[in-house]
Amino acid sequence: MTDSPIMVWKMSEIWTTILERSNIVRRRWLDNDLIGGVTDLHYSPSKKYTLQWGLAANTYIGEHFGNIVFAEGAVIPDPAYRYYDNTGHKTDLSSYIRQEFQAFEGSDYSLTFSIVLSTIPLKA
Numbered sequence: 001m002t003d004s005p006i007m008v009w010k011m012s013e014i015w016t017t018i019l020e021r022s023n024i025v026r027r028r029w030l031d032n033d034l035i036g037g038v039t040d041l042h043y044s045p046s047k048k049y050t051l052q053w054g055l056a057a058n059t060y061i062g063e064h065f066g067n068i069v070f071a072e073g074a075v076i077p078d079p080a081y082r083y084y085d086n087t088g089h090k091t092d093l094s095s096y097i098r099q100e101f102q103a104f105e106g107s108d109y110s111l112t113f114s115i116v117l118s119t120i121p122l123k124a
Helices: none
Strands: 024-043 049-071 082-101 111-118
Touching: none
Parallel strands: none
Antiparallel strands: 024 049, 049 082, 082 111
């Protein structure tokens, strides 16, 4: 239950009678797609030294929408009507470089250095 005026939810587009207050059951949905890829390259000139570089790119597209399932004191003419309908879109790109060096021959210990760069462009 909410105290938001029904007018704010764009209900005036489908209802001929405006209700000031009502108990409303609403259903919110997400329809998401995530598409992306990852690649990396390895370079090992010796058993002691390894260099690895990687790149990842992803795109997220999410459709966010809601339906009114029930409204007290009203008949819902179209149950498929979306009282809100938005799309979210995010693209990100990341890259890393990793260096591993085995300090002592035959040792189980190694030194690892990593650098990670990531960006997510924002649209206003």
